Amino acid sequence: xxxxxxxxxxxxxxxxxxxxxxxxxxxxxxxxxxxxxxxxxxxxxxxxxxxxxxxxxxxxxxxxxxxxxxxxxxxxxxxxxxxxxxxxxxxxxxxxxxxxxxxxxxxxxxxxxxxxxxxxxxxxxxxxxxxxxxxxxxxxxxxxxxxxxxxxxxxxx
Ligand SMILES: CC(C)(COP(=O)(O)OP(=O)(O)OC[C@H]1O[C@@H](n2cnc3c(N)ncnc32)[C@H](O)[C@@H]1OP(=O)(O)O)[C@@H](O)C(=O)NCCC(=O)NCCS
Numbered sequence: 001x002x003x004x005x006x007x008x009x010x011x012x013x014x015x016x017x018x019x020x021x022x023x024x025x026x027x028x029x030x031x032x033x034x035x036x037x038x039x040x041x042x043x044x045x046x047x048x049x050x051x052x053x054x055x056x057x058x059x060x061x062x063x064x065x066x067x068x069x070x071x072x073x074x075x076x077x078x079x080x081x082x083x084x085x086x087x088x089x090x091x092x093x094x095x096x097x098x099x100x101x102x103x104x105x106x107x108x109x110x111x112x113x114x115x116x117x118x119x120x121x122x123x124x125x126x127x128x129x130x131x132x133x134x135x136x137x138x139x140x141x142x143x144x145x146x147x148x149x150x151x152x153x154x155x156x157x
Contacts, residue, residue: 013065014063014064014107015064015065016061016062016107016110016111017064018052018053018059018062019047019051019052019061019062020052021047021052023072024043024044024047026068026069027043027072028040030069030071030094030095030096031043031094033096033097034097046060046074050074050076056118057119058076058077059074059075059112059115059116060073060074061074061108061112061115063095063104063108070095070096070099070104071093071096071099071108072093072094072108073090073092073108073109073111074090074091075089075090075091075112075116076088076089076091077116077119077121086120087121087122087123087124087125088113088115088116088121088125089125089126090109090112090125090126091127093108093138095108105138106142124144126139126144127151
């Protein structure tokens with residue numbers, strides 16, 4: 001007989017949906033857990049622009065099971081920027097530490113890609129830190145490959 005184990009989010013009823021204002025407290029806590037910074041104003045401002053399904057171009061999704069938010073993903077469609085045809089950009093993604101390696105990140109990426117497809121684009125891109133091997137492993141596992149772009153920067157005095 002097998003012993004009972006804590007159920008992973010993937011094993012339970014995991015739901016990926018549009019973020020709502022009442023999710024922001026948990027989103028801020030997950031972001032603070034991952035980045036070490038609590039950016040309350042930033043998240044409220046971002047929700048104002050991306051939350052609640054206001055437009056098909058901008059997506060702010062959360063993964064939930066029970067009444068707990070396990071992670072979030074943010075992205076948008078940019079038209080003709082960087083000289084490329086309209087495509088979806090994922091620029092924020094985090095899963096609560098205790099919910100990782102259970103398929104939550106993959107479910108959220110699938111959901112945002114579905115949203116991009118419904119809005120009419122057929123390519124998704126992202127940008128990540130060169131030394132962020134965890135996020136690189138994740139995106140590579142989801143079929144994403146190096147893109148034909150080079151990021152450039154300089155300090156502004
Ligand atoms: C990257 C991240 C979103 C992955 O979420 P997750 O729910 O654990 O990912 P999944 O369970 O869906 O994993 C899918 C695949 O990604 C890869 N992967 C995920 N975590 C990995 C790890 N720690 N090491 C290696 N590969 C990993 C695996 O190939 C995995 O497939 P498998 O479980 O069949 O091997 C999560 O680790 C995270 O939030 N990390 C911090 C993100 C961050 O730095 N955010 C701030 C900047 S945006």
